[in-house]
Amino acid sequence: MIAITGANGNLGKATIRFLLKKTKPGNIIAVVRDPATMHDLNVQVRKADYENLDSLNAAFKGVDKLLQISATSMGEGGIRQETNVVRAALQQEVKHIVYTGSIKPSALANFYATHQALATERAILSSGITYTFLRNSLYMEIIPLFMGNAIERGHWEYPAGNGKVSFVSRLDIAEALANVLTEKGHENKIYEISGGKAYTFADTARLLNISYSDVPNAYLEKGMAAAHLPEELISCMVSMVDGIRANEFAYVEKDLEYLLRRRPLSFENYLSNL
Ligand SMILES: NC(=O)c1ccc[n+]([C@@H]2O[C@H](COP(=O)([O-])OP(=O)(O)OC[C@H]3O[C@@H](n4cnc5c(N)ncnc54)[C@H](OP(=O)(O)O)[C@@H]3O)[C@@H](O)[C@H]2O)c1
Numbered sequence: 001m002i003a004i005t006g007a008n009g010n011l012g013k014a015t016i017r018f019l020l021k022k023t024k025p026g027n028i029i030a031v032v033r034d035p036a037t038m039h040d041l042n043v044q045v046r047k048a049d050y051e052n053l054d055s056l057n058a059a060f061k062g063v064d065k066l067l068q069i070s071a072t073s074m075g076e077g078g079i080r081q082e083t084n085v086v087r088a089a090l091q092q093e094v095k096h097i098v099y100t101g102s103i104k105p106s107a108l109a110n111f112y113a114t115h116q117a118l119a120t121e122r123a124i125l126s127s128g129i130t131y132t133f134l135r136n137s138l139y140m141e142i143i144p145l146f147m148g149n150a151i152e153r154g155h156w157e158y159p160a161g162n163g164k165v166s167f168v169s170r171l172d173i174a175e176a177l178a179n180v181l182t183e184k185g186h187e188n189k190i191y192e193i194s195g196g197k198a199y200t201f202a203d204t205a206r207l208l209n210i211s212y213s214d215v216p217n218a219y220l221e222k223g224m225a226a227a228h229l230p231e232e233l234i235s236c237m238v239s240m241v242d243g244i245r246a247n248e249f250a251y252v253e254k255d256l257e258y259l260l261r262r263r264p265l266s267f268e269n270y271l272s273n274l
Pocket of ligand 1 (some may be wrong): 005007008009010012025032033034035048049051069070072073081100136137138139142181234
């Protein structure tokens, strides 16, 4: 039995679609807060919340492999939630956890979510459960969120400096996860998941035939505050752009190509379909 947390999210649903090509629906358990969100996929559904250890214990009964998709909560709350998942997996004697974290995590990273990923990796390692870590660079699919209406305006302001990002397709990650969950040979392995090349935001703008200017972080903070986004998300995004400028997402590795047994989607290809 393979269980997936965050199963109704973008990465979770995409992974289940790939898994359904490789295993029977009865072998897949979607772990979600709201079962109604899984009506479009024919798999078992169990209800659990990362904040509720008992619910996670009930959801992981009889599970052999767990795909632990990183939580959306950040900071201490995110660490508590992700640790709850690991605790329940240990209590239910799950045999293997596949965890999606951050590329080349470091305690010194600017990006907050990296610290969370590192804490969860450590919790999994100290649980003694067999693990596979897929450490992801930034998704290509978040580019439209970064850009707002920049394409229409022909100009993009973003506080990314000259930092490079090895943007990676979330769909490719989903396919790689499905492979890892259904193949042997990935036990106790760490994969650094990136696109095939890293690009500055100026490179990205050029590929879209628009111009780019670096701006101070305050530009992003003001825009997000004006959109009434939560303070927690604003500080996470600021830590992310600090991380981009410090090239924390610039690593390019071949692990994704190895897991897919083909070239990953190129960033140029993705942008040409925007
Ligand atoms: N590398 C990147 O560029 C990047 C970008 C964005 C996010 N991420 C990380 O990658 C993960 C997967 O990405 P995604 O695009 O699939 O994110 P997503 O679509 O936002 O999905 C997040 C999932 O987490 C679930 N969740 C949130 N709080 C929960 C809780 N307390 N208990 C149980 N489930 C909870 C959500 O369920 P509900 O529907 O119930 O809220 C949803 O299924 C994210 O969670 C985040 O950690 C990475």
